[in-house]
Amino acid sequence: MADREPLLRTGVLLPLFFLIVTTVYLAAAFDIRSQFAGAGEMSPRSVPILMACLMYVALAAVFIAEFRSPTQDGPVRELLRPLLVIVATAGYIALFRPLGYWLATLVFTSALFAIFHFQLRRPLVFAFYAIAVTALFYGLFAGIFGVRLPTLTAGVF
Structure with a gap:
C-alpha cells in the first residue's frame, strides 16, 4: 500500500478529477457544429477547445x-476552496x-x-484587477472571436 500512497492524496486526485472533466468537456466541444464557419475558421467550438487546451497546460x-x-x-477543510470554486462556477453559469x-x-x-x-x-487594487480581467475576456471573446455576449438590458429593451 505504501507505493500507492503518493497517488492517493488530494494534490493528485483533485487535478486528476479536473483532467477527466476537461477531457469530457473537450470531447463535447468537438460535437458543436456551425452552419456558417468553414474548415479552419473560428466557430462556436473554437473557444471551448481553446479553454480545454489552456486547462491541460x-x-x-x-x-x-x-x-x-x-x-x-x-484536514477536509482543505477541499473547501475547490468546492467554493465549483459553486462559484455553477452560480456564474446560472x-x-x-x-x-x-x-x-x-x-x-x-x-x-x-x-x-x-x-x-x-480594495482598489482588487476592483482594478476584477474589472481588468472582465474587460480582457470581453475583448477576447467579443472582439477577437466575435462571440455575441448577453447584456443586462437584453430582455428589457
Whole structure:
C-alpha cells in the first residue's frame, strides 16, 4: 500500500478529477457544429477547445509542481476552496444570461479573487484587477472571436 500512497492524496486526485472533466468537456466541444464557419475558421467550438487546451497546460503545471514537491494532505477543510470554486462556477453559469456578461463575470471574478484571498486588503487594487480581467475576456471573446455576449438590458429593451 505504501507505493500507492503518493497517488492517493488530494494534490493528485483533485487535478486528476479536473483532467477527466476537461477531457469530457473537450470531447463535447468537438460535437458543436456551425452552419456558417468553414474548415479552419473560428466557430462556436473554437473557444471551448481553446479553454480545454489552456486547462491541460495549467493541469500539467499543477502535476509537475505536485510531483516535485508533494503537499501533505490536510484536514477536509482543505477541499473547501475547490468546492467554493465549483459553486462559484455553477452560480456564474446560472447568472450569465439573466445578469449579462459584464455583471456576471465581474461577480464571478470577484468571487474567485475572494476565494483565493487575492488583494483582499487592497480594495482598489482588487476592483482594478476584477474589472481588468472582465474587460480582457470581453475583448477576447467579443472582439477577437466575435462571440455575441448577453447584456443586462437584453430582455428589457
